[in-house]
Amino acid sequence: MTRTGYGESNGKIILVGEHAVTFGEPAIAIPFSSGKVKVEIAEMPELAVSTMISDVYEGEVEHAPEHLHALISRFEAESHIESPIMIKIEAKLPPSRGLGSSAAVAVAFTRAAFDFLDKPLSDEELIEHVNWAEMIAHGKPSGIDAQTIVSNQPTWFQKGVFTSLESLRIPGYMVVLDTGIKGNTKEAVRDVHELVNNNKENKQFIDRIGQLVYSANQAINMRNFDALAEIFNECQSYLATLTVSHPKIDKLLNAAKQAGAVAGKLTGSGRGGSVITLVKDYATAEKVVNAVTKAGAHHTWIESLGG
Structure with missing residues (x-):
């Protein structure tokens, strides 16, 4: 039977505090539940090489955007995946818009990868994988995207320290x-x-x-x-x-x-x-x-x- 894996996530929104946060002030980020990302991984022995299909790129993994190529290649190498795989990414989050697109894709992919391997995945391990991918995508990420998306809770962020807040319950x-x-x-x-x-x-x-x-x-x-x-x-x-x-x-x-x-x-x-x-x-x-x-x-x- 063909091995498959599935993972999903959503984006994040900085509610308030952008730019001031880079001066040591706090910021609040919230999960962006409408901005869904879904990833499917399937073993495809009939393919010559691993391939991906997404809104931003379709083709061989080897030629995919750098952060996606790195994420998938790391998974294949560390997990000793011998057979080519097909990765499908469906993202309702446009990239480079401040909505956490790259982190959301990394979260969904990592969840799909661990599901594919039938291995448990802790939030701490997930955040480590996502921050590694974010380093490639952004150089030096704050970590706020990974933290907010993985916890799926509003997050207070200041000087590298994250605190989960109560979910929003505001009329409107x-x-x-x-x-x-x-x-x-x-x-x-x-x-x-x-x-x-x-x-x-x-x-x-x-x-x-x-x-x-x-x-x-x-x-x-x-x-x-x-x-x-x-x-x-x-x-x-x-x-x-x-x-x-x-x-x-x-x-x-x-x-x-x-x-x-x-x-x-x-x-x-x-x-x-x-x-x-x-x-x-x-x-x-x-x-x-x-x-x-x-x-x-x-x-x-x-x-x-x-x-």
Whole structure:
């Protein structure tokens, strides 16, 4: 009988604290349940070589994008897989949008690999595998993507320390928008640090974002939608001042607010990437989706805030 393995995962969203987190301030990340990734592995003796099928690449594993090639090759070598395998990756997460795509694929693949081997997999071992893959994809990852995706819990992150938080139970919805523009995290982070180093007055915006992360945690615990909405809008104004917004982000935020969104901000490193907006009910969420799609959003997702 042909050996097979299956694994799935979802993405992550930085709720609040991006950029300030690189100065030692805290950030909060949450699981992005609409951004699903599914991976299937099957033994295929009839194939000449291991092959993969995905949205971003289709063909021999040997010529796959570097981080995928490394992940699959490591699995084949460490597990002494002799027969060629077929890997199918179905991802509802566009890459380079700040939604944890590469970590989500690594989580789903590792789960599928251990299922294929019929071996147990602890969260600690899973995180180790994912962070190894993330090193290849990003150089020096913070680990927040792996931690949030594996735990599937909101996560408080500060100076390399992760703390799981209670699940969100706020009445309302979040509409997540893809600008269609790939972000460049390294460049954005470098530019913000230069901005602060060259003008110490800019440090006040970093400090204030840090304070707002504590306020956001309070708002989450109190299930206070309006307080969280105010925090979103204030954060976005500081991120724009720190030069990490983008005309497309501004355009989508304006369209969302005209359609009934109460608040919105970029999520991740900015200058493209993704945007998160808050709405009070599902009907408004659907109006926002229609409006931002007309305004040029490439993908949209509606997430419940758990209330």
